[in-house]
Amino acid sequence: MTQPDGSPGVHRAVVFDMDGVLVESEHLWERMWARFAAARGCGWTAAETAQVQGMSAPEWAAFLAAHTGGPEPVAEVERMVVDDMIAALDAGEVAMLPGAERMVLEVSARAPIALASSAPRRVIDAVLDRHALVEHFSATVSSAEVPRGKPGPDVYLAAARGLAVDPVACLAVEDSSNGLRAAAAAGMTVLAIPSPDYPPAADALAAASFVASDLDEVRVRLLESLTTPVAG
Secondary structure (H helix, E strand, O other), X not given: OOOOOOOOOOEOEEEEOOEOOOEXXXXXXXXXXXXXXXXXXXXXXXXXXXXXXXXXXXXXXXXHHHHHOOOOOHHHHHHHHHHHHHHHHHOOOOEEOOOHXXXXXXXXXXXXXXXXXXXXXXXXXXXXXXXXXXXHOOEEEEHHHOOOOOOOOHHHHHHHHHHOOOHHHEEEEEOOHHHHHHHHHOOOEEEEOOOOOOOOOHHHHOOOOEEOOOHHHHHHHHHHHEOOOOOO
């Protein structure tokens, strides 16, 4: 779809993805999925990771359950993997990406911001609390809380509703193929920060109005594209 040009004065809010945009955690999710599969005698490749990236927790848990053929119900598969991710967070493994904290602080001082993440609510809340970012977000949405995960637009549309801002007046920051597709399908102007380890597909990247090499570049572009600062 054609994206707006990102001109100043057009945009009033920003919606961030979390994994791969704010925190370095994509590799940890892959590790947890692979570990779960290996414990049940199944392999896990980059192809499986690409299939599930962007899915909601119930969606990837169902995929993992079917892939391994284990006895656990889907809800238990999700709980076990999320427990592993929380343990990794408690061990200090879920680090902020370079430039992420400054980006959140400066952008939230200019406009309302939201989070639209495929991570389950328990992980979203734990990550934002651990890194003292909770107060800066006006809305946070997990794709488990909407009918469809990414690449469906649902989580981005819900984030825009949480901000009370039209999706077309929102900027979105994404790194993954399904995330880029989701934000574009919601009608937002999409800024891409491609992961070198999990590069997005060409069609997904084409949905972005701007492709950044690092988060400092994203921050500058966001600040240039936003309207005047929020009063108060």
